[in-house]
Amino acid sequence: MQTEDEERLPSPSSDSNINSILANRLKLEGNGLFQRGSYKEAAEKYKDAITANPTCPAYYSNLCNCYFRLKRFKQMEAAAETCITTAGSIADESKEHTTNSATKKKEVKFVKGHYWLAMSLKHQRKYKQALVIVEEAVHLSPKNTDLKLLHAEVKQKIESYRCENANCASNNSEIDA
Template identity: 30%
Template sequence: MPQKRRSRSWMELKQVGNDCFKKGQYGEAADLYSQAIKELEKTGKMNPEDLSILYSNRAASYLKDGNCGECIKDCNVSLELVPFGVKSLLRRAAAYEALERYRLAYIDYKTALQVDCNIPAAHDGTNRMTKVLTEVDGLSWREKLPPIPTVSLAVKERLAQQAAGNTKPPAQQHNGSRQTHGSAPSAQNIKKGQILKEEGNALVKKGEHQKAIEKYSQSLKHNPTEVTAYTNRALCYLSLKQYKEVIRDCDNALAIDSSSVKALYRRAQAHKELKDTKTCIEDLNSLLKVEPKNTAALKLLQEVQKKK
């Protein structure tokens, strides 16, 4: 008699699905993830994180195949199981963007940046949506957005711990400490970051902007949540006419503090130099909502509007 074929576990099905995805076989990958979901549900010992990953993986397969509706449905389930999962947020944002649901895409990109402010895809997506929404809704586009969820520090720490459990341990730093990407910095790292930032400030006063950038970069390795290190480094980049770097640093600062006046002003200056008048004006208007009598912003706004 032929031997009965052993049914594959959900973990085996997930692995084969991952292999298919890497080969570009997205339809097959989606089928395998569907089987894995059924097998995991059969066990009756469902871990929300495991199930969330399977739905998120299947969402990625649907997205690659252009099935944006199913991608969004799976991301919704994944995010119900594990709120603020970055991969699901980014996949749902990409699907919304493809369906021209730009406001919802913007919300997801911005939410992902609250979890981890160092995600290039989220920064790029936010910038694209900002430009599109400005064209569609004018300068008041922010008023038409749904509320952006607030990601608490406790949630960020939990997600960072989960990520650390699913990946290799973070690399040992030269000072012997370990820093988990996206986690809250230790008191020791905050102190070291502050010292390096102050050293950067001293170099700025001497006009040594390149050396100051190096100090701020070292500071941010110790404490990536320090807004002023980003805005101070942005000021140095402005002096060196490295405008894209200015925008990147201001984006990072604003992901941490959306009302940072310095970040909005310096990003506006960079957009002005890059001839992106619309975005420059938008940043200045956002700044003036925070500080209506900011003379530097009012002066720059008047200057830019004259050139339109």
């Protein structure tokens, strides 16, 4: 038998709804800060949104954009990896329920995580790793022009550092090309 206090407790589903609403509000606040150029403060709002609802890849993507503007490429890399994992989890759940074209759209929708990961790797001069990620992203979303441009940039970076003899390669050892 339940007491009056137990009966008044919100159900787990209402908790998740409350968290989703809170997370969305925090995201909107972050968006406003981002638009004003307050990237550090926007990042904090996106992190708060992630705390409230860690299953939304858009929050991680927005956080990546802040880290990009702040030139925090290691943090951007970590957020992008989580964005990819989170988006993949959502796509996997969708596959269990349906196999229609909406599922395919959901899988490709958050190719942004791949984009941000490749960008972070590129800015850390990890060109080979960036190329692998961006090629995977282009495979998932072949019409995405941002990905095509990034792919070309990364390939150009690799080519510009590639040397024909071993002596030249040893001089550029700090570059992962």
